[in-house]
Ligand SMILES: Nc1ncnc2c1ncn2[C@@H]1O[C@H](COP(=O)(O)OP(=O)(O)O)[C@@H](O)[C@H]1O
């Protein structure tokens with residue numbers, strides 16, 4: 215047997231022994247995590263793609279774990295990034311991080327827990343990000359201009375999100391992607407491109423890491439905007455106090471336009487021709503139909519909603535074309551942070567996590583992001599009682615006014631494309647809420663009822 219073959223056999227053996235210890239615990243724990251994408255389908259098998267010891271004593275493990283689930287259990291399954299620590303005993307404050315007590319295999323007798331909750335473990339992650347190079351299955355990179363101080367105190371960000379983040383000393387934030395896909399994650403690609411353009415609307419990556427073959431982005435480190443308020447919280451605060459939010463909405467429009475302009479300068483743009491627009495309309499129609507199968511509450515609105523996409527196909531037939539460029543891809547109020555000076559920045563360029571990476575990295579008309587923000591003003595207004603449609607309408611107009619002031623183009627001049635994207639987004643939201651937050655499903659459904667009537 216060659217040395218490489220012997221090494222890979224030893225590593226496969228190590229993987230299966232480790233899995234023996236963790237498998238029963240992970241099968242129960244994984245599906246309960248907010249970021250677990252395969253909710254509602256049983257996990258039929260777990261396999262390990264890679265295991266890296268982040269500490270030499272083996273008490274901190276980086277895993278790329280594949281969850282096999284029907285109906286796609288014959289495919290590769292979804293791959294998740296886990297940082298798991300083990301200890302003989304845990305301090306009480308780590309009780310919520312416990313994955314379970316290991317009863318079999320080489321780790322028997324120890325407790326496995328979510329390492330991102332433990333500052334002793336997340337300090338090690340920061341140290342790794344400070345030093346470029348390869349460690350086991352991981353490769354670390356650092357931006358040449360990035361300053362990463364030592365010994366910053368870590369704290370986990372406890373918000374329930376699609377990924378997991380750790381804040382270091384209120385000056386840096388590391389984001390660990392959970393469901394990982396082969397390819398460069400736009401959440402790294404776009405902020406790097408914007409930093410090259412000198413765009414200050416987005417925190418610039420200081421360091422990042424990927425799989426050792428360079429194929430899959432796993433996480434990144436950025437400056438933390440201490441004291442910043444997120445757009446969603448701020449909007450709700452204004453709604454509760456019944457205070458006007460249009461000045462902020464206008465500034466948000468300006469920030470979006472500046473980011474779009476910088477992205478169009480930094481990365482290739484294309485023209486959406488008649489064929490591409492027809493394909494877009496067909497894709498949106500298909501998404502409507504498949505989502506209605508998964509979320510039956512959508513069924514009554516299908517005929518009305520279809521007209522939004524038919525109108526888009528009709529415009530394509532008339533020969534109308536649009537410019538497409540790289541965009542944020544999942545823009546909503548929660549992705550906008552206002553620093554204490556009142557300056558808005560955009561974060562989380564990952565795109566809609568459930569869509570394929572290749573689709574998320576393609577150029578799209580900027581209308582798609584704008585529609586996301588318009589939906590978000592509606593979301594905020596709908597989540598507050600009594601419902602105040604006028605609040606939402608005035609924010610939506612102010613946002614478009616701000617966008618036009620910074621870019622010279624008012625999105626409302628393209629109502630058909632905007633309605634198609636708003637409808638598509640609300641359909642995505644209906645599926646997202648049905649899967650992750652069923653109590654919220656009425657919010658996108660109310661919008662879909664309105665959009666269906668615009669036919
Ligand atoms: N640079 C930053 N400065 C301050 N807070 C941040 C920063 N980046 C992210 N956050 C906070 O972390 C939360 C999650 O980050 P986000 O990138 O949206 O992750 P996810 O993909 O899990 O939704 C955000 O809602 C925001 O409150």
Ligand SMILES: O=P(O)(O)O[C@H]1O[C@H](CO)[C@@H](O[C@H]2O[C@H](CO)[C@@H](O)[C@H](O)[C@H]2O)[C@H](O)[C@H]1O
Pocket residue numbers: 375376377446544546547548562566567586589590591593594643646
């Ligand atoms: O986790 P991400 O920020 O990547 O985005 C996902 O979760 C969002 C909810 O946390 C979801 O956004 C929807 O709810 C928001 C209010 O909580 C609202 O402001 C957005 O307009 C609405 O789309 C987002 O769609 C989803 O991808």
